[in-house]
Amino acid sequence: MGLERLLQIDRRILYLLIALGTLIPILLPIGFPVSTTRPTERFFEKIESLGPDDVVLASFDYGPTTAPENAPMAEAILRHCFTRRIKVVVIALFPLGGVTMAGQELDLIRAEYPALREGEDYAFLGYKDGAQAAMKQMGVDFAAVFPADHAGRPLGELPLMTRVRNYDDIALIVSLSTNVIAEYWVNLVNAQFRTPVAVGATAVSAPKYYAYLDAGQMLGLLGGVKGASEYERLLLDGYPELRPMYRKPGVYNAMKGMDAQTIDHAIIMLFILLGNVAFFQMRRRAGRGGDASGGAART
């Protein structure tokens, strides 16, 4: 009958367990095995098929609140591209901090590739307001939307950008997105210009995107921390030399995040299970009385 006391448990105990379940795996990674899914594999395989002559457009369409989900995706994809010497054009369309995120991630990753030259191997064009209008215009001419790069150099002075006029010169668009901007890339750019679009989405918006994936409008999809961790797994399997980057203590990545997710999910599910066992014991004793607290399913 001891379990019944669980029903009256102080919610703060649950809070404490969730806090520890999140913190400990970040500091001391457990390393749960990560299995991969098709939408992630298709994303990875597409980049795998590209080489030094191809250009990827990476759009930072997220802000600081969803960085734990989107940033590891950005890091893994940039590493993948730079390792394969694929050229990358970085832009930001998310108004609330997209350009800050892009700058941070680019600074972090380019430090690992000292041979890369800005303007030749990659370009950072900065932020543009009004996502949809900007996307349409880039179909005609990038320079009309971004006359200069983030540091103020005219695009004509960047060797990479003399090769890239519009979407025709882009092999793949990658949108790292927290909200509706990814849908614009699909509905507007993919539909009109046929450039393949792959999306790194937050867990909350991912389910909606399965329809685009089915319809072939989206080439690949990473959903939340889980999707990011799958990409990291594929990357490390393909490029073992990158492993040290993902073993550094005190550096967050999606596999560590996934450890935290797994533990927190397990804690919550365990509590739900025990709660129901206790509930049944109580109900059997009370003779079908049951408790009426909580309003689930009363509408």
Place this chain on the structure above:
Amino acid sequence: MNAAPWFEPTRVGAPLVLLLVFSALVLFFIHLSRRGREIFIRRIAGIAAIEEAIGRATELGRKVLYLPGSASVDDNQTIASLAVMRHVASLSASYGADLSVLNKDPLTFAAARETVQEAYLQAGRPDLFTPDRVTYVTYDQFAFTAAVAGIMVRERPAANFFIGAYQAESLLLAETGQSVGAMQIAGTAEVTQLPFFAVVCDYTLMGEELYAAGAYLSKEPAMLGSIKGQDFTKAGLILCILVGVTLEIFGVHWLKQAMTIR
């Protein structure tokens, strides 16, 4: 077609037909009902519970908290909420309950002040209306949530109304309210937030129920007539789905194409 350049081609097909049929049905039933035809609308549990919640708060001598959601009056959910708020204010005035309306949006705040003040006036208790019944907190979603959560734990309201447009703050508010033992009635048409209200609150007005609530509470013939017109449109859409699915089975696609907006 001669008239073609006058009309937006992507908008005049199915959407215009729907608009006309819908408006005609609503107007027709408003007309019928004004002429004295009885209109039956089934009982909606969440609406019936409003009076109970206010009565309970009055007995306990604790506050009634009403939050009209995070949107401005440009969202119809807010307009629907103001209609419910009017009823809650009127009941609070006649019961002598201590109502407090907290706002995130400034225009909603302006409208709420009119609504509540007039409701107190018409309930014959202008003496109970003080300006601090309706207050403005802040424009930020989470700053607003923090402030309201603080108020909840300090003042321990006995009834919480979360009616209107809600975003991620829904669960923060409802959980805090639950922890202080308030009876909670929520109402929103935000599909993403309905699960949290439905799980935590005692009653939840879902989607269409929120919009119907004000009309239902007013019991005015014209209001009820409009609900009837909307119901008939819904029946028409159910029929449209059945017919459309049948046509699809036989490989006839015109209805689906007419309803696919390019």
Place this chain on the structure above:
Amino acid sequence: MFWKVRLPLLLTALVGLVPIVTFFLTDRVPLIGPAVPFVRDRVERYMIIIAGFALLLGVVNVLQGNLRRIERRLPGWPFAISLLAGLLVMGVFGILSAFRVGPFQGLLATPDGRATPFYWMTIHMFNPLQAAMFSLLAFYIASAAFRSFRVRNVEATILLTAAFVVMLGRTPLGEYVLAWIPGGERWVPRLTDWIMAVPNTAAQRGVIIGAALGAASLSLRVILGIERSYLGLKGE
């Protein structure tokens, strides 16, 4: 009576019909044609300006309320001081930067790219407070699930089961539970995808269609002057 009741209702009816009519038209319609792009491009911007004025209405209310609290030494009055301090410092920085007064050139960054005090307060006070409050949801969603997911009746059981399966399917745990069956490790993740894509979509679609009809019906009631609570007016 006319000025206080009829006029606002008349105005509502007229203004409300404008976007409905122009929605279906192009600018080539005789007489009202030129109004079409005007409504589409300009009126929306007008509305944003009106909403801007309303924000100050809210600010006035906050100032009044908190000054009164300090004056009368109402409970918690010292916190009204921290509120007003935050409001004044941030608000004054904001207004000076917006109108480029003196050294305050630019809201978030000066023309030469240096961060402004407004930006400093945004990233070191406003953003951390927002993110911290938002992240409390991780705790609240756990306690809500524990407390409410009970096998109480058919409906509650369906709710619980769906939540449980999806939570399982979103982590590696979903692969372990059935891994003892050959091929079973894919079942729970697949079931998760199916629930999200099929029955969940059906439920959402039903709610969206119904709610949209309800919203349209409310619009009609407002335009017809039947629904008028938002003006504080009593029914007809």
Place this chain on the structure above:
Amino acid sequence: MGNLIGIWIGAFLTLCVFSFLYRDNPFFRFAESLFAGVSLGYYIGIVAANTFAPNLVRPLVQDFRHNAHLLVPLLLGLNLYTRFIPRIAWLARLSLAVYIAYFVGINMVQKLHGEVVPQVGATLLRPIGGALTPIDNLVLIVGVLAVLVYFYFSAEHRGAVGAISRLGIWYLMLGFGAAFGYTVMGRVSLLIGRMNYLFIDLVRTTAQNL
């Protein structure tokens, strides 16, 4: 150095907010009131910089003749303040009426055009077929219909209508449960972000500055 002070202030405020999980306390109350003030100040800045300065004040000051039409929103906006003058307080209603009416009209067409028509259109499917299993479409169509019947207000939930609307409720519960479970991951991610901020960013920034 500004960064170092800033991140410590941010960390302190984060802990103040988290302390609410234990119970209400003066630290939370301080953070909460500061938050209310700072956020309101933030939006004053944003509205002034993004709306008033570029779309109202500057056009009127620089080229009044061509922008005189901006007096319309200016007057409607100022009119909101007549509320403070009791004799003409009712005037404020006019601004409110105009604002609400415009959006009510927009919402009416957008809901019907952008939501009802495409959502119904997307449901017109062959019952046999689907992306994941052959019965997907059937399950979807039945669900949409059942939920719509649940929202039908003109009949009591009895008999056939009762049975179908019960099915509608089951669909709703299935959808709500799934959405709830699905959201857990996103919410835990937010907490991971804060833990990173407190235990990784803070330590790194402090180490870099010392």
